[in-house]
Amino acid sequence: MTHRILVTNADRTIDCAEQSTILAAAVDAGIDFPYGCASGNCGLCMCKLVKGQVQLLPYGDGALGPAQERRGMTLACRAMPRSDLEVSWLANPDFD
Ligand code: FES
Numbered sequence: 001m002t003h004r005i006l007v008t009n010a011d012r013t014i015d016c017a018e019q020s021t022i023l024a025a026a027v028d029a030g031i032d033f034p035y036g037c038a039s040g041n042c043g044l045c046m047c048k049l050v051k052g053q054v055q056l057l058p059y060g061d062g063a064l065g066p067a068q069e070r071r072g073m074t075l076a077c078r079a080m081p082r083s084d085l086e087v088s089w090l091a092n093p094d095f096d
Pocket of ligand 1: 035036041044045078
């Protein structure tokens with residue numbers, strides 16, 4: 001199954017398979033999504049999950065803390081879509 005992801009920073013909507021991550025789909029689509037390790041350890045791909053549900057692959061405690069998760073943050077390199085999504089990476093000046 002494929003879901004649609006609106007990446008607000010890039011003003012692009014992309015397709016993402018359920019077994020793919022947000023980051024992989026964004027990079028494949030040519031979006032310059034910020035990331036570092038791509039393995040759940042650095043936190044550079046952190047983004048606000050504005051809408052939708054994701055399932056997270058395992059990640060390091062230092063990359064995403066419980067308080068950040070409660071505020072709606074997720075890791076693009078670990079998050080696989082379980083619905084259509086809207087995400088915004090932290091470099092967005094409009095980010096709350
Ligand atoms: S790119 Fe390092 S945690 Fe996602």
